Amino acid sequence: MQDTSFAIHPGNKKQLKDTPYRDIGSFEAYEQNGSFIEIKCEQGYVNIVLYREDIIRVVMNPFQKPIMTSSFALITGPRDVFFQVQEERDHLYITSNNLKMMIQKSPLRINVFSIDDRLLVGESERGMGFNEQKEVICFKDMQENDHFYGFGEKTSFLDKRGEKMTMWNSDVYAPHNPEIDALYESIPYFMTLRDGNAHGIFFDNTYKTVFDMKSEQDCYSFWAEGGQIDYFVLAGPTPKDVLEQYTTLTGRMPIPPKWALGYHQSRYSYETEQEVRELAATFMEKGIPVDAIYLDIHYMDGYRVFTFDLERFPNPKQLISDLKKSGIKVVPIVDPGVKEDPEYQTYQEGIYGNHFCKYMDGAIYHGDVWPGNSAFPDFTKTKTREWWGEKHRFYTDLGIEGIWNDMNEPAVFNETKTMDVKVMHGNDGNPKTHREMHNVYGLLMGEATYNALKQQNKGNRPFLLTRAGYAGVQRYGAVWTGDNRSFWEHLAMALPMCMNLGISGVPFTGPDVGGFAHDATGELLARWTQFGVFTPYFRNHSGLDTVRQEPWSFGETIENVVKKYIQLRYKWLPHLYTLFYKASETGIPVMRPLLMEYPNDPNTFNLSDQFLIGENVIIAPILSPTTNHRIVYLPEGNWYDYWTNKLYEGNAHIMAEASLDTLPIFVKEGSILSHGKYIRNTSESLEKMEIHIYKTENGSSKYRLYDDDGKTFEYENGAYLMKEFRCHFHSKTITINMEDLHSVYQPSWRTLEFHLHGVAEEIEVIFNEKKIEIDLDEQKGTAIFQASI
Numbered sequence: 001m002q003d004t005s006f007a008i009h010p011g012n013k014k015q016l017k018d019t020p021y022r023d024i025g026s027f028e029a030y031e032q033n034g035s036f037i038e039i040k041c042e043q044g045y046v047n048i049v050l051y052r053e054d055i056i057r058v059v060m061n062p063f064q065k066p067i068m069t070s071s072f073a074l075i076t077g078p079r080d081v082f083f084q085v086q087e088e089r090d091h092l093y094i095t096s097n098n099l100k101m102m103i104q105k106s107p108l109r110i111n112v113f114s115i116d117d118r119l120l121v122g123e124s125e126r127g128m129g130f131n132e133q134k135e136v137i138c139f140k141d142m143q144e145n146d147h148f149y150g151f152g153e154k155t156s157f158l159d160k161r162g163e164k165m166t167m168w169n170s171d172v173y174a175p176h177n178p179e180i181d182a183l184y185e186s187i188p189y190f191m192t193l194r195d196g197n198a199h200g201i202f203f204d205n206t207y208k209t210v211f212d213m214k215s216e217q218d219c220y221s222f223w224a225e226g227g228q229i230d231y232f233v234l235a236g237p238t239p240k241d242v243l244e245q246y247t248t249l250t251g252r253m254p255i256p257p258k259w260a261l262g263y264h265q266s267r268y269s270y271e272t273e274q275e276v277r278e279l280a281a282t283f284m285e286k287g288i289p290v291d292a293i294y295l296d297i298h299y300m301d302g303y304r305v306f307t308f309d310l311e312r313f314p315n316p317k318q319l320i321s322d323l324k325k326s327g328i329k330v331v332p333i334v335d336p337g338v339k340e341d342p343e344y345q346t347y348q349e350g351i352y353g354n355h356f357c358k359y360m361d362g363a364i365y366h367g368d369v370w371p372g373n374s375a376f377p378d379f380t381k382t383k384t385r386e387w388w389g390e391k392h393r394f395y396t397d398l399g400i401e402g403i404w405n406d407m408n409e410p411a412v413f414n415e416t417k418t419m420d421v422k423v424m425h426g427n428d429g430n431p432k433t434h435r436e437m438h439n440v441y442g443l444l445m446g447e448a449t450y451n452a453l454k455q456q457n458k459g460n461r462p463f464l465l466t467r468a469g470y471a472g473v474q475r476y477g478a479v480w481t482g483d484n485r486s487f488w489e490h491l492a493m494a495l496p497m498c499m500n501l502g503i504s505g506v507p508f509t510g511p512d513v514g515g516f517a518h519d520a521t522g523e524l525l526a527r528w529t530q531f532g533v534f535t536p537y538f539r540n541h542s543g544l545d546t547v548r549q550e551p552w553s554f555g556e557t558i559e560n561v562v563k564k565y566i567q568l569r570y571k572w573l574p575h576l577y578t579l580f581y582k583a584s585e586t587g588i589p590v591m592r593p594l595l596m597e598y599p600n601d602p603n604t605f606n607l608s609d610q611f612l613i614g615e616n617v618i619i620a621p622i623l624s625p626t627t628n629h630r631i632v633y634l635p636e637g638n639w640y641d642y643w644t645n646k647l648y649e650g651n652a653h654i655m656a657e658a659s660l661d662t663l664p665i666f667v668k669e670g671s672i673l674s675h676g677k678y679i680r681n682t683s684e685s686l687e688k689m690e691i692h693i694y695k696t697e698n699g700s701s702k703y704r705l706y707d708d709d710g711k712t713f714e715y716e717n718g719a720y721l722m723k724e725f726r727c728h729f730h731s732k733t734i735t736i737n738m739e740d741l742h743s744v745y746q747p748s749w750r751t752l753e754f755h756l757h758g759v760a761e762e763i764e765v766i767f768n769e770k771k772i773e774i775d776l777d778e779q780k781g782t783a784i785f786q787a788s789i
C-alpha cells in the first residue's frame, strides 16, 4: 500500500521513537596526554587530536573514554604536531600553525577556525549529544552561503544543501530517484564551500549515519545509530587542499593499468564462450576499440563463485588467452555469497576454516542470493581475507587480471535487503555486530580481492571494480554506480553523482553507459557514450531481458557515432592517464565539478550538467532526447570549441550546437593537452604523441605529461617519464620549451607532433630556443610541427 495514495492517508501519524536529546554538558576538566587533549564533560568525554597542522580529529563518547584506534578507513595515524593549549576561565584554546580551536566550557561547544580567523566549523546553540537509544549526534552552524559536496554516491544535484542523506550500503535495483538517499556506497564525508574557501568533515563512524543539511535553516547535523561522534575537520582552504587532506587520511587510488581506462563491454550476461568470442570478433571486424569484456553471473556453475559452468564455457583458459592475444581482458563477476552446498569446496573450506559470518551462538548466517541459500565470508577477519584472496588463484591461473565485485553491500534477497544486523563479525578478536560493520563489508572484500590480485598477477597491476564501499574504497577499486536505468534522467544524474564521488576521494567512477535496466534507444546510447568517453570509468553494461546495447545494436548511424566516440576516448588516453596519475598522487579527481577550479564563481556552485576534465576542459553532454543544442556555462577566460577552434569569451552562458555526433567540448586558452591514437585497444603501442596547445594572447602555461609502461608497478621504482612543456604566448610569438623532468622510462612513441590551436595567420614559433617551420592551416586555425622526443 506504500506506493499508492494510501501512503498519504490523513489518518497516518508518524510514530516518533526518538527519546529526548541529551547534551554532552559542560566542561569539567582537561588533560593533555601526548598528542591528545582529553576533556571530561558532565555527560561524557571528548578527545581532540591533531593529525596534522591542518587536520584535527574530535571524538565524543557519552558512555566511556573515547576509543581512539583507527578505523578501516584510515591509513595513517596522527603525526607529531606542534600545538599549544591555553586555558582561560570560560574557554580552552588549542592552536596549531594552521588551525585554532576555541572551546567554550559551559556548555561545551567546539569552534574551529582557520589560522586567519575564518570560522570553519562552529557550534553555537547546540553541540554534541546523544539519546537513550545510544544514537550520537552533533549540530553545526550553517551559514547562508554554505554549499555542500561529496557524501559519496548520491542521487540528485551537485550541491547537497537542502538534502538529508543516509549512509547505509544498499542494493537499490529501483528506483534511483531523488528520494533514494542510501545507495551502494557509504562515504560519510563532505566538503563545505563558503565564500570561495573550502573545508571538509569526515565523520568516521561505520554505523548507519545520517547527514541532515535540510531540516533547519541555520544549522546542519550528522548522527549515527551507534558508536561515537568521531569526525575530522580538514582545513582546506581550497577544494583541492581538502581532497589532499582527506586522501591523506583515507588513501589514494593506485595508478590503474592502462587497459582499465579503455572501453569496456558488459552485459548481464554474455552466457557462453561462443557468445564472448563472437562479441570480441565483432569489435575487431568493426574496428571499434575495446579493452575488456565482462562475464556476469551466468559463467558460473550454479552461481558458485570460483567455478565455471563447463557446458557454457568449456575452455575458459583458452578463451582468456585467445582474447588476450587481441588485447582484450576478461573480467568475471565475484559475489560474496557462497552457496550452501556441502559438496562444494569453497563452502566446505568456509565452514571448516571458520570463515563465514555467524550469530553470537555460533550458528552460521545464511541468506538468499543468486545461488540460493548462501553463507557470507567474514571479511573483518584477516585470516578470512587471506583465504578469500587465495581463492582467486582460480581466476588468476587462467590469466584473469581483473575482478568485478557485486552484491557486496552485502545484498540479500529479503525485506531488509541485507544481512541480519545481529550477526557478529569476528574482527580479529574484537567482535562487532553487523549493524556496526555493515558499511565496511564491501570495502574489506575489496581489500581482500585487490591485495590478492596484486600478489597473483605476476607484477602486473590488477583491476578491481566494486559496487559497495566505505571511505577509502579508492585504494582498492573503481566504483560503478550500480543499477541505473536507460532513462535520460539517469544519464543526467550520473554527472553530479560521479562528480560528488570524485570529491569524496574516489576518482575512478562511472555509470553503466546506456543504462542497466529498462530499454535503451539508439539516441540515448549515442549521447551516453559521448558522456562515457569522459567518465573516468567507461563501461557499457545492460541488464537481462533489456534491449541489446552493444555499439552496433541500433543501426549504422548510431554505430558510427558510438564508434567515433569510443575512438575519441582512446585519443584522449594520454591526457586522461596523466590525470589519473595526478589523482593517484594528490587525490584530486580526474572528473571535476567546475567549482573545484572556480570556487569564487557562484555560477558553478550547483552546476550539475557539465564538468571539467582536469583543470581546463569543459565537457557539456546532451542530456535530453531530440536536442541539438544546449546552454554551456564558460567561466572567466576564453574558451575554444574543441571541434571548430572557435573562440568564446567566458563568464558567459553560450549556446552550443550539438548534432547527434557532436559532444560539446571546450578547452581553455593557454591549455596544453596530450593525445594519442590506438586502433584496437591499449595493448598496442603508441607511435606518436600529439601535444595540443591552445593559444592565448599573452601569458604562459605549463603541462606535465606523465607516462609509464601502463602495466607493471615499476613506476613505483621510478620507471616513468615526466615531460614538462612550458609555453609562453606573446602576441604573434609562441615560445615552447620541453624538458625531461624524469626519463627513466622509454616510451614507444619517438615523435611528438605539436598542434597549435587558434592560429589563423603566420606566427613565430620558437621551440627549445630554435625557430621552427610550421605547417599552417588557416581555415582550421591550426599549425602543426613535429619534433623527436
Ligand code: MIG
Pocket (backbone or CB within 6 Å): 267, 268, 296, 297, 333, 406, 407, 467, 482, 483, 516, 541, 543
Ligand atoms: O541484479 O549480476 O548491479 O551490474 O549485472 C542483481 C547481475 C545482480 C547487479 C549488478 C549488475 C549485475 C547484476 N547484479
